[in-house]
Amino acid sequence: MNQLIDVKNIALEPDQLVHNDKIATPMYTSSELFEQEQEKIFHKTWVWVAHASEIPDKGSFKLSKVGREPVIVVRDRKNNIHVMVNRCRHRAATVCEVHKGKTSSFQCPYHGWGYGLDGSLRALPNPEQYGDDFDKSQHGMLKLRVESYQGMIFATFNEGIESLEDFLGAAKKWIDLFMKQGGGYPVKTLGEHQFSVPMNWKVQLENTTDAYHFPIVHKSFLQSLDEEAEKTFTFLDGEGFVEDLGNGHSVMVMIPELVDLEEDLDRKIPERFAELAQALRGEGYPEDQVRRIVRAVGGSGFNLNLFPNVACSMAFFRVLTPVAVDKTDIRHIAIGMEGGPDIANRVRLRLHEHFQGPMGFGSPDDAEVWERIQRGVEGGAELPILVNRGIEKEVPGEAGPRGHVSDETGMRAAYAMWKRMMQE
């Protein structure tokens, strides 16, 4: 396992870069490999682009990315969702630079070509110069295939890929569990934190399934919690696990009693939510609903890591966008209850601000160690990057190999998928 890797003489061959127990340094540093990943992974698989609640109405849109490619996610008048490359078919200018909003059409600012919400070319100034055989139907915006599951919208450039539900496979059960954070209401997004980190995107992909770092990197967050909450988040000695769910997906269960948020609702309400529970009672919510909402506000006890770019991470969506071999943009999207009690959603917002984002008590420390990795791989290129933790102790789980909560089973799952896709 501690063998060096002859990086000077290896070609950028997937089976030389990724071993079951280790990966080679060029995985984080090779620009050539990064370009290949865009083509073979981000252009070929299902990539998360939005949550349905981000485009709630007819004409609602938001800008997103599939790999590096800018796309528009939009809901048309018939409630169909379209994802198209943000590029005019004439001379390539972006047709939209507003992050999100509502519109009835998109118009290129350069020569005024106008597109419908489904990306079709509707009109262009002075079309007669193109001659009689100009076919507008052949000049719509480049569209991606779109499918959603539980409000999570994915898009792909690959017309031949399996259905989204088949791709998610064993992960679907965990998405269903995650959405119980609606507390009886639909889940909606409540805003997002965005920050950029000088690191390779796979460092982020790994991190969502890395419980081992939590008590170290997030010690200062743990210290800011009350005793009971600190105990809840001290999970490395608990009964948690990481399981390979297939297709590069994995789940890391940190707090087993918070896997199914609707189970065992009679359990004592944690001290930090006592005030919220009392306020909900004051607003007339019956006790069973109070308990359901309060449980939902605390978030799920697991991270579901979906290959290649999104995670349902305890109480939020975590989305990565690869920008360059050493640059990755991160979005931490807060979620809450659509139509649920305002006081409960406000508690969720404050909890999100507490840990997440550029000024959270958690994210900046994550960002620091991720950047340290990118700085560290400048040296010792022949040294392997270890992903072997717990490899000898894995047992069969429901869907795939299962390891201790702090094991690197989820990283191995992601890298197996990486290798499979890069070899295709």
Place this chain on the structure above:
Amino acid sequence: MNTIDNENLLWQVTQFIWHEAAILDAKEYDAWLDLWQPEGLYIIPIEDVDDYAAVLNLCYDDDKMRRDRIKRFQDGFSISSAPPAVTVRTLSRFVIDALDGNTVVVSCAEHLVEDKFGRQRIWAANVRYTLTSTDTGFRLQEKVVRLLNSDGVLNSFSYLF
């Protein structure tokens, strides 16, 4: 209650804000905490709204969160704050927006340069101070820092604006 003397008001608030800026660059956070009214709010919003409590912010700190945040900076267990980035900031373009009894609202521009790992980043913000005049000088009642591109992609911060 300490009614504000209109005379030299701009100069008085400027002195206070520059003093606060020097404290923050020097990371004298205990002194910074002392500048606050206990019920004061330190807010770095993402969106331009009236009710910041109803939306997601970069930070929405009451007294407890401010103290927890400072403790995190000072205890040495947060890798991003040990050491933090070094900062140099200027605040200028002061405008007095409102004056009512012992409360004055001041808007200004902030430019901040941070340095860590030998890499420098530049940030700019519109800042709105709500200051309360007390027997011992101004105290922060509310401070709202609106970063440029607050709803876009930022970097993580190991200091305060």
